[in-house]
Amino acid sequence: MRIAFVGAGNMASSLIAGMVAMGIDGGRISASARRPEQRELLKSCYGVDVHSSAGECAAGADVVILSVKPQVAQVTCREIAPHLSDDALILSIMAGIPVLNLLAWLNSSRTSARAIVRCMPNTPASVGFGMTALYASAAVSPSQKECAYSLMSSVGRAIWVGDECQFDAVTALSGSGPAYAYLLMEAMVEAGKELGLPSQVAETLTRQTILGAAQLASDQGRALQELRRQVTSPHGTTEAAVNLLEAQGFKSLVGRAVRGAARRSAELPLEL
Ligand SMILES: NC(=O)C1=CN([C@@H]2O[C@H](COP(=O)(O)OP(=O)(O)OC[C@H]3O[C@@H](n4cnc5c(N)ncnc54)[C@H](OP(=O)(O)O)[C@@H]3O)[C@@H](O)[C@H]2O)C=CC1
Numbered sequence: 240m241r242i243a244f245v246g247a248g249n250m251a252s253s254l255i256a257g258m259v260a261m262g263i264d265g266g267r268i269s270a271s272a273r274r275p276e277q278r279e280l281l282k283s284c285y286g287v288d289v290h291s292s293a294g295e296c297a298a299g300a301d302v303v304i305l306s307v308k309p310q311v312a313q314v315t316c317r318e319i320a321p322h323l324s325d326d327a328l329i330l331s332i333m334a335g336i337p338v339l340n341l342l343a344w345l346n347s348s349r350t351s352a353r354a355i356v357r358c359m360p361n362t363p364a365s366v367g368f369g370m371t372a373l374y375a376s377a378a379v380s381p382s383q384k385e386c387a388y389s390l391m392s393s394v395g396r397a398i399w400v401g402d403e404c405q406f407d408a409v410t411a412l413s414g415s416g417p418a419y420a421y422l423l424m425e426a427m428v429e430a431g432k433e434l435g436l437p438s439q440v441a442e443t444l445t446r447q448t449i450l451g452a453a454q455l456a457s458d459q460g461r462a463l464q465e466l467r468r469q470v471t472s473p474h475g476t477t478e479a480a481v482n483l484l485e486a487q488g489f490k491s492l493v494g495r496a497v498r499g500a501a502r503r504s505a506e507l508p509l510e511l
Pocket residue numbers: 245246247248249250251271272273274275277293306307308309311315332333334359360361362414415
């Protein structure tokens with residue numbers, strides 16, 4: 240199976256890194272990027288076949304992963320359409336771009352609809368801890384669904400969502416989510432330093448704490464509130480911090496931020 244990444248920046252590189260680490264041969268992957276230094280990096284790190292032309296990259300591939308910015312989705316789809324194999328499976332990781340648009344741009348002169356799966360991965364895929372949501376369009380066969388699922392499962396967890404409308408929420412939660420965690424970690428490191436800890440110590444304490452908390456939380460049998468309660472001794476230190484966070488509207492602030500991301504995802508196709 241040949242896999243082509245059309246656009247190979249941050250997210251595509253994370254997927255390539257994860258796939259190669261999980262045993263997919265870099266020689267079966269092609270990738271297009273405009274910057275020569277990015278192409279050189281992908282070639283030297285992962286042994287992938289690199290191209291400056293999106294059309295050449297996609298030509299003859301069994302799976303084509305659309306991973307350019309949403310703003311250049313249309314021009315890129317129109318560019319690759321004449322080069323695609325008849326039975327190519329298209330995975331789009333682009334935020335906000337609905338299947339209907341992709342079908343129109345990719346269909347070229349075809350009479351039957353292309354098989355398109357929308358995917359929303361995230362960057363921890365690079366270390367095998369990605370989270371990808373998938374949505375299959377009507378033309379996707381059961382074996383193509385299996386192919387999309389196993390590819391994305393190779394770099395972490397994957398789940399199907401039954402309704403494409405949920406993709407804005409998915410993008411806001413798990414697509415953008417790693418950035419929220421890093422922002423929290425940055426704030427914790429800064430607070431640790433302000434309390435007098437050496438920078439290295441504050442970084443190590445924060446990174447390992449979030450890793451440990453995430454590892455515990457990965458067991459869905461354990462309610463998040465219960466995990467929090469186990470840390471929070473009555474009248475203790477955690478309670479002092481959590482009370483302050485709640486009084487200052489932490490949850491509602493996070494809620495507003497996530498809704499803002501979902502709104503932005505919904506706006507993206509209106510700007511094409
Ligand atoms: N970053 C993330 O965490 C996630 C991103 N996504 C989605 O993935 C997609 C890519 O995002 P991200 O990787 O962050 O973006 P990047 O800017 O890092 O990567 C975009 C890639 O597309 C290439 N490209 C840009 N413009 C063109 C063009 N006109 N023609 C051909 N290639 C072009 C770039 O080449 P060059 O850099 O050489 O100019 C680069 O390889 C987006 O649609 C985003 O919504 C989805 C989930 C998570």
